[in-house]
Amino acid sequence: MESQSSLEFKKLKFSYKSPAVDKKPILEIDSFQIMKGEKVFLYGPSGCGKSTLLNLVAGVLKPTEGSIRVLGHDFDLLSSSKKDQIRGEKIGYIFQSFNLIPYLSVKENILLPLWMNKKEDTSKDNLGGILKSLNIEELQDSEVVNLSIGQQQRVAAARALVGEPQLVIADEPTSSLDKKNTLEFMELLLKKWEEKKFTLLFVSHDETLADFFEKKVSLEELNVRSGKEQ
Amino acid sequence: MIHFITLKSIKNRKFTAGLCMASIALSVVLFLGVERLRKGARDGFTNTISKTDLIVGARSGPLNLLLYTVFHMGSPTNNIHYSTYQKLKKNPMIGWTIPISLGDNYKGYRVVGTNEDFFKYYKYRGDESIKLKEGKPFKGIFDVVLGSQVAKELGHKLGDRIIISHGLSKNALYKHNESPFKITGILEKTSTPVDRGVYVSLYGIEAIHIGWETGAPNEDKLVNPETITKDDIKIAQITSFLVGAKNRILTLRLGRYIGTYEDEPLLAIIPGMALQQLWKTMGYVEQTLFLVSLCVLVVGLLGIIISLYTSINERRREMAILRSLGAGPASILGLLVYESGLLVFLGSLLGLSSLYGCLFAIGPFLESEFSLFIPIQLPDIKELTFLFSILIVGFIVGFIPAFKAYKNSLQDGLTIKV
Numbered sequence: 001m002e003s004q005s006s007l008e009f010k011k012l013k014f015s016y017k018s019p020a021v022d023k024k025p026i027l028e029i030d031s032f033q034i035m036k037g038e039k040v041f042l043y044g045p046s047g048c049g050k051s052t053l054l055n056l057v058a059g060v061l062k063p064t065e066g067s068i069r070v071l072g073h074d075f076d077l078l079s080s081s082k083k084d085q086i087r088g089e090k091i092g093y094i095f096q097s098f099n100l101i102p103y104l105s106v107k108e109n110i111l112l113p114l115w116m117n118k119k120e121d122t123s124k125d126n127l128g129g130i131l132k133s134l135n136i137e138e139l140q141d142s143e144v145v146n147l148s149i150g151q152q153q154r155v156a157a158a159r160a161l162v163g164e165p166q167l168v169i170a171d172e173p174t175s176s177l178d179k180k181n182t183l184e185f186m187e188l189l190l191k192k193w194e195e196k197k198f199t200l201l202f203v204s205h206d207e208t209l210a211d212f213f214e215k216k217v218s219l220e221e222l223n224v225r226s227g228k229e230q
Numbered sequence: 231m232i233h234f235i236t237l238k239s240i241k242n243r244k245f246t247a248g249l250c251m252a253s254i255a256l257s258v259v260l261f262l263g264v265e266r267l268r269k270g271a272r273d274g275f276t277n278t279i280s281k282t283d284l285i286v287g288a289r290s291g292p293l294n295l296l297l298y299t300v301f302h303m304g305s306p307t308n309n310i311h312y313s314t315y316q317k318l319k320k321n322p323m324i325g326w327t328i329p330i331s332l333g334d335n336y337k338g339y340r341v342v343g344t345n346e347d348f349f350k351y352y353k354y355r356g357d358e359s360i361k362l363k364e365g366k367p368f369k370g371i372f373d374v375v376l377g378s379q380v381a382k383e384l385g386h387k388l389g390d391r392i393i394i395s396h397g398l399s400k401n402a403l404y405k406h407n408e409s410p411f412k413i414t415g416i417l418e419k420t421s422t423p424v425d426r427g428v429y430v431s432l433y434g435i436e437a438i439h440i441g442w443e444t445g446a447p448n449e450d451k452l453v454n455p456e457t458i459t460k461d462d463i464k465i466a467q468i469t470s471f472l473v474g475a476k477n478r479i480l481t482l483r484l485g486r487y488i489g490t491y492e493d494e495p496l497l498a499i500i501p502g503m504a505l506q507q508l509w510k511t512m513g514y515v516e517q518t519l520f521l522v523s524l525c526v527l528v529v530g531l532l533g534i535i536i537s538l539y540t541s542i543n544e545r546r547r548e549m550a551i552l553r554s555l556g557a558g559p560a561s562i563l564g565l566l567v568y569e570s571g572l573l574v575f576l577g578s579l580l581g582l583s584s585l586y587g588c589l590f591a592i593g594p595f596l597e598s599e600f601s602l603f604i605p606i607q608l609p610d611i612k613e614l615t616f617l618f619s620i621l622i623v624g625f626i627v628g629f630i631p632a633f634k635a636y637k638n639s640l641q642d643g644l645t646i647k648v
Contacts, residue, residue, distance in 0.1 A: 058554075081558050088556015099551045103242030104235075113555040115231045159555070 006167050006199035007034040007057065011066035014056060025064060027052055028224040032217075036166070039193055039200040041210050044219035050203050053219065054171055057201070058091070059083040071166055088117035092160030092198075094189075096172035098152045100144040100159075107131075107140040110158045119163060130158045133195070134188050150181030154188065161192055167199045174206065186212050232561070236569045243544060247573060250537040254577025257530025258620070259585050262613055264526055266589070268519040270596075270604035273355075276505045278422045279472075281353035282328075283481040285504070286310075286318070286488055287470035289495040293511075296504040299330055299470045301423045302340035305398060306332055309467040314494045323484045325476040326351045331435045332469045336392055336428045338400035339380045343435030343468070351474060354422045355603065364388055365415030371433045371463070372455050374411035379425035381416045388413055394428070394438060404447060406438040409455045421601040436463045473498070527616075534574065534620060535627050545569075549635035562636045567628035574624025578617050582609070 014027040027049045034040050044050055055061040056068055059075040068075055071090050075083060092113070100109045110127060131137040134154045139147060144155060153173060160168055170189070174182040190212060193200050202213065210216045240247045279300050287295040288308035297304040312329075319327050328351055331343030342348075349367050352360050365388045368375055376386055386392070391410040395402035411430060419425055440463075441452040453462075473488075475481050481500065488498040509516070549562055557565075589606050596602045609617065 084553065084556055084558040087554065088558075093554050095554075099554070101548055101551060103238050108238075112552070115235075116552060116555050116557040116561055 004035055005033045005069065006036050006038070006071055007201065008032070008069040009066070010069075012056070012063050012068060013065040014052060014061065015064050027056070029066075029222055030224055032222055034199055034201060034215075036199055037197045038215060039190070039213050040202065041213035041216045042201060042203045042219055042222075043205060043207050043210065043216065045205055048219050049223060050205075050219055051171070054169060054203060057169065058087065058093075085117075088113060089119075089163065090166045092163065092165035092168040094153075094157050094160045094168065094170040094173045096175050098156040098176075100152060100155060102143075102145050104144065105140070106136060106142050106144055106147070106155050109144055109155055110140075110162050113159060113163045117163065126162050126164065130162050133192055134158045148181075149176055150178075150184065153177060153181070153185055157185070157189055157192075161196070161198075164196065165198055167201070168193075170200065170202045170204075172204050173202075174204065174209065182209075232564045232568050236565060236572060239545065239548070240569065240572070246540070246544065250540075250573050251577040251580055253533045253537045254530075254574055254620070254624075255581035255584055257526070257533055258578050258581025258617070259588065260526040261523060261530055261616060262581070262585050262609070263588065264519060264523045265613065265616075266585075266604050267602070268516060268523065270602050271519070272509060272516060274421065274601065274603050275509055276502070277355040278505065279352075279354055279501050280356055280358075281351075281474065282472045282501050283475040283478060284473040284485055284488065284498045285470060285501050286473055286496055286498045289497045292497065292499040292504050293508055295470060295497055295499055296501065296508060298332060299472070300501065300505075302332075302342070302426060306469045309469055310471075310496060311494060312465045312467055314491070314496070315468055315471055317493070318488065318491070321484070321487070323475055323477075323480045323487070324473055326474040328352060328472040329432060329468045330470045330472065331432055331467075333398065333435070334394050334396055334406070334438070335398055335400060335402065336380070336394050337384060339377070339426055339428050340398070341394050341428045341430060341435070343430055343432045345432055348429065352424070352472070354420055354424065358420070360420070360424065361418040362415045363418040365413070368414055368429065368431050368434070370412075370414075371431060371437050371458060371460060372409060372411045373414040373431070373434070375415035375417060375429040376413055377417050377425040377427040377429070378419040380428055381413075386413055386416070388416065392428075394430075396442065408447075408452050409438045419598070421597050421603045425601070432465050432468065433460050433463050436465050531620065531623055534577075534623060539627065539631055545631075546635055553636070559636050563629070563632045566632035566635060567625055570628025570631075571621065571625045574621055578620060582617070 009029045009032040011031070012027065012029040013025040015025040042050070042053075052061065056063060057070060057075075059070070059078070062076060071086065073086060078086070101112070104112070107127065110130065114126070127140075128137075131140055134157060136151060136154050136158060139151060139155075144152060147155065153176070157173070160170075173189075174185055177185060186209065189200075202209070285295055285299050287299060287306065288310050290307040294304055294307065298306050315327070315329055318324065326347060328347045329344055332340060334341040346367055349360050349362075354360075362375070363378065365375070374392060380386070390413045392413065393410050394406045396404040396406060411434065417424065417429075437453055437455075437458055441448045441450070473484070475484050485498040485500065488496050545566065549557075549566075552562065552565075586606060589604055593604055593606065596604060
């Protein structure tokens with residue numbers, strides 16, 4: 001039977017191996033699940049391990065103990081290239097610093113994941129819709145360096161969504177935006193979520209955004225270790 | 231897609247990519263340039279004389295015979311009888327001959343006694359013939375044709391009269407003052423020792439030595455140039471002669487025949503072989519140039535590696551972004567190796583075109599000032615091998631940052647701060 005969870009942590013522990021770093025786990029999560037199609041707001045102050053958690057989800061870091069299942073795959077057991085393939089085909093990332101490639105146009109930046117995953121055939125179908133729904137249709141041939149911060153973040157979101165991923169991870173996507181752009185971005189992103197029903201893991205330290213989500217998770221509460229220390 | 235992104239990336243970093251290509255181009259120009267100089271020097275030397283099958287002279291050393299006959303250097307140890315030359319000339323295996331008679335000089339330049347066949351049959355650098363820049367070949371006994379360098383250095387023109395010195399030394403004690411020669415022709419530049427020769431007829435050489443039997447002028451016996459005719463002159467000996475066989479296959483047999491000629495001890499050498507042998511004795515010149523080429527190659531390749539590595543390392547951030555979008559090792563490797571290969575290819579192309587530009591621009595200067603003829607021709611196998619090698623190096627060099635970028639992009643993680 002197909003798993004209904006998009007993300008599943010079981011008895012997860014993670015500590016850095018470097019002798020310079022405390023060998024005690026910086027993340028310790030007994031059990032946590034995000035179901036398919038859920039939108040989850042994960043929050044916590046800087047340094048609480050949000051980036052570490054995201055890197056674990058992306059398969060960049062390996063858990064010291066326990067397991068993470070991402071879209072039904074046990075990332076620990078997958079080869080590097082298989083993880084690349086899953087990241088490319090099923091996961092979309094929206095970064096805090098947008099990470100657009102400056103010398104490519106808006107359209108080219110958005111199409112990158114499709115090119116990387118050899119899904120050029122779906123380009124035409126998906127591109128038009130995504131450009132329209134994120135209000136960047138007229139900017140498609142512009143250089144990304146000439147865009148405003150808000151426009152750049154919408155391009156980054158379009159890039160994350162163009163491949164119709166099953167899971168979207170947004171890492172502090174609004175931290176560079178002002179209030180107006182933040183609200184506009186959140187509305188567009190959640191409109192897209194309503195439309196496509198992908199699983200959304202939205203990570204932020206800005207708790208005012210929590211109202212956009214039904215499920216809110218504090219990483220500090222989730223992290224057994226920080227709970228113990230508190 | 232790889233091609234598109236790579237081109238856009240190179241365009242975005244046009245300054246560093248341009249520097250990288252310039253560095254590659256410079257290495258290509260230096261290596262191929264030094265190689266062409268080396269080849270030019272060797273070919274210029276070995277092509278000093280061509281299409282001549284044998285050089286025949288009195289029995290001595292082959293190099294000595296080659297040096298005094300072709301390069302106008304050293305002294306002939308002995309002469310050969312003119313009658314011997316005439317007999318051998320009639321041999322059915324012989325197609326043509328050019329007699330050479332040496333012994334005097336004009337202001338340090340060798341005076342070469344020969345006949346009209348010199349203008350007809352002498353070839354250099356493949357199939358190039360001796361051509362007159364102005365005037366006509368010698369006809370009269372006291373006519374002279376100057377090599378281009380002699381005319382240029384001494385500022386002579388047609389109609390000038392020159393006095394030949396007796397002997398091979400520039401500071402000879404005696405001059406043939408009684409028999410001045412009139413310049414009737416000046417040769418075109420050949421960038422060979424021909425340019426440094428003063429050409430007169432065998433009759434001329436013989437005529438100015440009438441009355442000089444003791445090595446010094448005997449005033450009573452000296453000729454009057456106004457009255458002497460060719461019938462009054464009996465050519466007794468020449469120094470050597472060049473031979474063109476009727477059929478080149480016969481060259482060895484002809485050489486053996488001449489080498490064992492019973493009436494007079496003779497030596498016949500194949501000029502091509504002798505020139506190669508002489509070039510080998512001066513091998514240090516070529517070895518030095520080869521060493522320079524090798525140093526240029528090593529420094530050039532190191533330069534290529536460093537500039538490619540620096541250029542490609544700039545793309546670490548991009549690689550991290552691309553990995554987060556699902557780019558696998560093949561895509562990352564493809565992008566960086568393709569860029570590296572493309573930079574080397576374009577750099578090599580730029581280098582090659584710059585080389586041809588340089589050859590086109592300074593070739594005439596090298597030829598006129600250093601008698602170094604460097605033909606503008608397509609790259610040979612050796613040069614193509616070099617170009618192919620640096621292309622391979624370019625691809626290999628691309629693997630190092632590609633591997634690093636792939637590995638580091640994982641470490642950079644998804645919170646890219648590179």
